[in-house]
Structures are given as structure tokens and as C-alpha cells.
Amino acid sequence: MQSEMIRDDFAFFNHSDLVYLDSASTTQKPKSVLEAMDAYNTQYCANIHRSSHGLGNAATSKYETAREIIGKFLHVGDKSEIIFTKGVTEGINLVAQSYAKEHASCVIISALEHHSNILPWQQIKKPLHVIQTKENLTPDLEHFESLLAQNPNALVALIHTSNAFGITHPIKEMIALAHRYGAKVLIDAAQSASHMPINISDLDADFLVISGHKLYGPTGIGALYIKKDLHPLCNPYQVGGGAIMQVFYDHTEYLPIPYMYESGTPNIAGAIGFGAAIEYLQSVGYAYIAKHEQNIIAYALEQLSQIEDILFYTQVASMQSNISFNISNIHHHDLGILLDKQKVQVRVGHHCVQPTMRFLGIDGTVRVSVGIYTNKADIDQFIKALKRSIAMLKG
């Protein structure tokens, strides 16, 4: 079975008897990723883009190849549109400070945004407009259109798949609508990119962010896509060595993007590992991934639905890659503790979407999220542990 073979690619599952249902927080990393980083660290470890020596060239070459791999993965036209960042959070901060601060009149977000797609806009003190949701947390597209009509030059910043409720926004349609009103669009693909193909050319997004550690890659690395047309509008962000053409005490001539945004020594091993993660993902293929994960999610939902007093916050059929729920009269935190004691690792709490939780009138949920390696045995063990926990807490 392919599913067992995939599990073998991850050393974690040899080392641990835990049921890992927290892939939306961070994914486990396949051996090929760790090997790629190890090769850098032991065979051609050098700083990049600076030296004329061969070792430095080898490292630079691998780093730039990783950029190309990520560019192709996201279907971008030109690899200079891919900037390495620390992760999604840094990517959004970068867009806020370097672009939106000067060029956006306000920011329109959905009601499902992660704190990382709220706070950076607060910080540049732009009016924040929240698209109303219909029942089941789907966006009210008419309200979205009215916001666009009332707010020329807005930046629209949208989560693709919700990390807290597994809902996927119709971003292609929403981007097209936004563009009709002259708005630019940033997509937070932190949660979606590991589960479905992202085709930036087709989506026509203006900005898009992903994190390596949610894509079977290492921590400390991510990518930001900025459409080439917008490069001339973008100001420097974090500045320093490596980003420059010429430095004088009173002014600096910067290199073009992406280098302007990659000052200092970047996470070289991380970028190389990120490239290897994308290659791994592509070797498995989205056809398999989508089918496998949908099966697992359907299997979990089928069993969860039979549990008494379970509460979902969106249509069961619309949940992808993660499931959020509560059991009435039981605190999600109690469930989290007892599941953990039974070796089941899920996340409980507000999942970095406090405003959404407040809207729903709750403090948080239990969230189960799956990855390429999750299997039915994981779900069985989770359901069994959940039932026991409920019995203990209700009994």
C-alpha cells in the first residue's frame, strides 16, 4: 500500500508510537529533506552569493535551485518573483511594510483569518474591513463586493484554507472580483499548499505566502511570491549585507527583488531542505494526496458524527484537511489533556483565530488535522481515545 510506503519515508514514525494529528501546526519531515540539509551542512557548507570560491558557488547554486523548484511548484513565471522568508508570518509582515503601507488604502480580510494575517495590517494602521460570513462560515461574496466597491485601492488578504475550520475559500473567484475593482490580493496558502496544487498564473494572485514547515520542509523557511509588475512599487524591508549594489553612508543602491529582501545570511540549509520537500511532495503527487486525505477526513467525520453532543461549526462536507469540533458541556482543553495522555496529539485552543472564535461565541475547539502519512489506524486510535475521554469527563 502506498500509504505505508509513504509512512516509511518519515523517520518520526519509526521513533514514535504517538498518533500525530497536528499536521496543520507543522508537518513531519521526510528523510530526503533531512538528507538534503545534511549534505549542505557536511559537504558544501559555505555562505552564498558572496564568495568566488567553489564551495560558496556550490551552496549558492543549490539555494538558487531551491528557488526555482518553488517557483515551478507554484507555477510562477519568473524565479525572481519568489522571495525566501522565515515563513508565512514574515511574508505577510513584509508585504504590509514594504507595499501596503504606501500603496493600499485599507485592507479587506475574511472572517477566518489567522492572527498572522490580521496583526500586520493593524500595525500599519490601515482600516481593516472584515467580509461577513454566511451560515457555516463561508464568505458573503455580495458583502465582499460591496466592500470592494466602497474602498478603491484596497489590499485583499485572504486565507486559502482555514487552519481552524478546514474551509477553503473560492479564491480564484474572489481574486477575479477584487481585480475587477482594482484591488490587489494576497493569499495566505499556509494550509492549502500541502493539500492541493497552487497555480499562481491561473489564480492571478498578486502576493502569496507559504511556510516550509507546513509542507514537509524544515522550520525557519518560507516563500513569498510577489508579482513582477509590483516589484517597482515595493520598498526595502529588512536591510543589510547582501541586499545591495552600492552602499554610501547617506544612501544605498539596492539589488532588485528577490535579493533586496534577502539581506543577511539566509537560512541556507532551510531553503535547500524546502526545495527537497517540494520535490518529495511532487514525487507523491497531488492526485494521490487529495484522494488519500479526503478518504481519511471522510472516515474521521463519519465516526465523529456518531458521537453524542458533538458540535461542528461548518458544513461537515466542506471540511478539508482539518476538522474542528467541541463536545457540548465539555471543555476542549480537558479533551486535549486526556487525548495526550492516550498518545493522541491534537491541538486544542483558539488556533490563532481569536476573533473568529469570539464571533462563534466559543473559546476554542479540538482540531484534528491530517497529512500525507496519516492512516486509518491513527483515526481509530483517536476515536477510541476521544470516547474514553468523554466518558471520563461526563461520568
Added chain:
Amino acid sequence: MQSEMIRDDFAFFNHSDLVYLDSASTTQKPKSVLEAMDAYNTQYCANIHRSSHGLGNAATSKYETAREIIGKFLHVGDKSEIIFTKGVTEGINLVAQSYAKEHASCVIISALEHHSNILPWQQIKKPLHVIQTKENLTPDLEHFESLLAQNPNALVALIHTSNAFGITHPIKEMIALAHRYGAKVLIDAAQSASHMPINISDLDADFLVISGHKLYGPTGIGALYIKKDLHPLCNPYQVGGGAIMQVFYDHTEYLPIPYMYESGTPNIAGAIGFGAAIEYLQSVGYAYIAKHEQNIIAYALEQLSQIEDILFYTQVASMQSNISFNISNIHHHDLGILLDKQKVQVRVGHHCVQPTMRFLGIDGTVRVSVGIYTNKADIDQFIKALKRSIAMLKG
């Protein structure tokens, strides 16, 4: 010999027959560092500070232990004074945007600063005052004092050891002087920390930055020290998930420093690897390191000094951990290429100090830098290759 045993700790030297004399760019990484990261990646890979599950707690615990290790290494009083960053460049940008922008009237720097300690101050549009150098590139402390006297509320930002010329500033004296005039001081210890002990309590620095990858640790991680007294004056920088107490659409209550500055998923593996690197460094000990490296540098200088037409830019005796030179009528770039062809990896160019090079009336230099693992055979091979290169270029 301890020196050979140390070399064995680095897988790089088993894999490569190159002479690596570019440790000031980035150091090689010992096995214990790679193993620590591998353990995270394969045994307790989880996101931190979010989950109540045991795996997440294990990761959080190791991450916070790394912070403690670094805090003790730098002799800071309280581990909340240590913030994980991407590296020195990010650390300086953070101080510029979150502290200096609001609280500094101007910035005073030395004439030897790395671009990463120039550009962030340009970006916040503060007047930049450069301390004049005496012959041999040492700072004119009288001029420094006059700058301090003329500019109340300045921030002083000083390189500790010059990455380009191996000179070490008398920072304890300079910090005391600055404090006498009410200025705050940031120390860029990127180059010094791997060669000599840094005792922040003793130095009384207000801010200090280091990079993991220059301390035998991984890329993509560094640390920033901010003195506790100044925490109340520091504003948020990169914002997002994980940095918060409570989020509302119109405002956010942040967690205290360091968490306020560690939004998003940090480089968890990197932080853990950084902690292991510091432990490695401490296990070798600065007594050995200083003695060994001074020997190597003295040995190299002795042979270099005999080369005809060699040009140094500072007193030979004052060079520590790195040596910069030119051969008159030969371009440093030609030397770099030919040394590389003879397997000797040095760095040639402006070393990210263009204003300093302009002051000296040169484009750049050849820089040789050493680490804990550098041995005399490396120097011999370098000198031999250098002589051959000079002969080819002059001949």
C-alpha cells in the same frame, strides 16, 4: 593533539579536501549540532508554545532550554532578555524599527561597520555619525566623545570585531563612555563571539546581536539581547500568531518580550541546533580557542609578512581571527580565483564594508579567516597557493 580531535568533530573535513579559510563568512558545524537538529526533526518534531500535547511540550522545552543556554553563554541576567532572530541582520533591523525609530535622536557608528549595521539606521532616517579612525583603523575616542557630547539621546552601534580587518574595538570602554553621555549601545558581536567570551553583565551593553551560523551553529538563527530595563520602550516588530495575549480586530494585547518578537513558527530546529553549538563551543572552551587561534593567526602573519609587496591596512599585531591584505598591482579578485583553483577557500571583495573600503581608497581585499578547526597545514597550503598565484599574475 586537541586540534586534530576537534577537526574530527566536523564531518565537513572528512568529506572535503578543501582548505577552508572563510569561517568569518560562516563556520562549519560539528556533528553534535547536526544530531541535535536531527533529534528534533525525527523524534519530537512539533510546533511550540501552542499545544498542550506532549510532543509539543518536548519541543517547547528544548527550544526554551536553548534560550537559557544562550543567555548563560552571554552572561545575561534573565532569559527573557534573549530573543531568537534570523541572525545579526534581523536583530539590528528589529532594534532600529522597534526601539531606535522612536527613542534615538541619531545613530553613532564606527568607520568599520558591516552594511548590516549601516542600512537599518538609514532606513529609519536617523542622522548617522561616523567615529573617525586613527591611523590603522582604530577609533578616535576623542572624536567619539565629541559626538556623544553633541548628540544627546544617541544610539551607538558598534561592531565588536571587524569582519573585514580583524580589529577588535575597546567596547567596554566605549560603552562606559557612551553611558556617561546617556546614550544606549548596541554591539554587533557577529565576529567576536566565536573567538572570545562575551560577558554582557560586565560590558553593560544595552543591545547585542549574534548569528548562529558564525558560532558553529546552523543558518537561519541568531539571538538579540535587549536589556530588561528597555523592554517597556520597545514596540512590536514582526507581528502575528504566537506573539499575543488577546487579538481583536481593532487592537491586540501582546505578550511580553521575548515572545512579542517571536511571532509565527520560529526556526525551532535552528534554535535547538544553536543551543547545541554553544554547548560545543563551551566544551572546547575559550582558553583553548583563544590560544589556538592566536597561534594560527600569528603563524599566517609571519609568513604573509615575508611576501613581497603585501599591503595590510592595520597594525599586524592587532589582527584577530581574520587577516585582510592585498598584493600591490594585483587585483584581489584574481587572487581569489586562483586560490580557489588550488582548493583554498578565502573571501575576496568588499566584505560588506564598502564605505570603509572607499575610505581606504580600495575596492576590496583578500580575507583569510580562521576557526576552531583551522590548522597549520591549512595555512601552509594557503601560503603555497598564494605564492604560486602571485607568480602567475606577476610573471
Added chain:
Amino acid sequence: MQEKLENYIEELSLFDDIMDKYEYIIDLGKRAPSLRENEKIDEYKIQGCQSSVWIIKELREGKLYFKTDSDTVIVRGLARILGDIFAAHLPQEILNFDTKELEKLGLQEIISPVRLNGFTSMINKIYQYAKDENRG
């Protein structure tokens, strides 16, 4: 404190199965008296906790006593244990007590390193109360 702590350590050590340990804590949590709604105010609430926890101090003959509550059962049980351990002691006795001792209870929640560790925050609240009394 030491004595009560040791009682709990002993009691908890009777359980081989970790689930039984938590069964016991849940039981404690369920049986613990609740605060009145008007007592659940910010002044008594623990900041920096993943769930809501309240601790109210009472002073009787110079000694401190604690009323506790939480919206989660397990934390309620844990708060109850804490309140009980520190009850009926002089402020200075509390301040002299080494909280590291509490790790011996072997409850992961106590040694959790997360930045919003409720248990640490609860202990801090109790210490704050003791300090306030000592000063006053």
C-alpha cells in the same frame, strides 16, 4: 505545605495507569466547590492561561486560604490541589517554599514549558497574594 504535598504525591503514586491519575484529578475537580458567578471577576482571574482560572485568597488568623475555580474540570482539580497545599500557612511560609518541589507531583501540566503555562501562573498568583499580605 510539605506534608500536604507529600500526601498528594503518595496518593497520585498509587495509580499505575496515568489515566487513573487523571480520573482522580477529574474527580477532585468535579467535587471542588464552585465560585459564585459574581466572584469570577478579573481581579481574581489568572492572566496567561489557556483556560479561565480564578483564585481568591482569604485571610484567617494571619494564615492564607484559597478558593479556586476554572471552566475546565482538570484545571479545576489541579487548582484545588494547589489551593489545598498552600492553605493554612503564613504568607512568609508560602514565600519560603521552593516551588520546584511541586514537580514531584509528576503532573505534566505542572512542568509544561509553554509560555502561557496556567500552572505557573496559578502559583505566581498565590505567591503574589502572599507577598501582598507580607507587605501589608
Added chain:
Amino acid sequence: MQEKLENYIEELSLFDDIMDKYEYIIDLGKRAPSLRENEKIDEYKIQGCQSSVWIIKELREGKLYFKTDSDTVIVRGLARILGDIFAAHLPQEILNFDTKELEKLGLQEIISPVRLNGFTSMINKIYQYAKDENRG
């Protein structure tokens, strides 16, 4: 171009030792004619190069010729090779030439991936000249 390129490839392949290869390039660099100081102006200078390089075009009977110089000997030699390969060709011929072919010279400087790759910048300058002529 192909012919001249193949000559160079052959010539460079004669050297077993890489140092001899660079001896040859240094020799070319030393013998190459220099530009006059007043020709070393920004207009002809290559942007984004670790050393200073100048390339001047000359048009004779519709064909392009290149005068080159650099402050480093090796780059001077490399620039000389480049200038020679592309010399005496129509702008359109230059534009049709696949620069990947140049990698066959086996010179690491040509395939360097660093962002300020002088060699790539030199080729870009030559292509820019060819484009300008084609348009004009």
C-alpha cells in the same frame, strides 16, 4: 560564433591542469589591448560585477566588434574571449546564439550562480548592444 567558440574549447581542453588553463587566460588578459582611460566610462561599464569591466561596441559594415577591458587580469582574459567569440557578427546572429553553449568552455566563472555574476552581466551587455543595433 560557433567556430570561434569551438576553437577556444579545443584550446582550453589541451590543458590537463586547471592552473595551466588559467595561465593561458591570464596570458590572454595581459596581451589584450587596453582601453584608453577616457573610454572607461560608466556608459560602457558592466553593472553588477565584482570587478570593473568595460565593453565598447564598434559597428563595421553592419557587423559588431567589441573592445574590452577590466581591472582584473583574469576577467580581462575572459572578456577578451567573449569579445572575440561574438566579434564580426550581425546583431541578429548574436541574438540567435544560445548562450548555454558558452558553458562548454568549462570555466567556472561562466557558470557561477552568484547574483553579481560578471560573466552573465558581460553577455547581457553584448546582447543589449546587439538589440540596440537591431532596433536602430
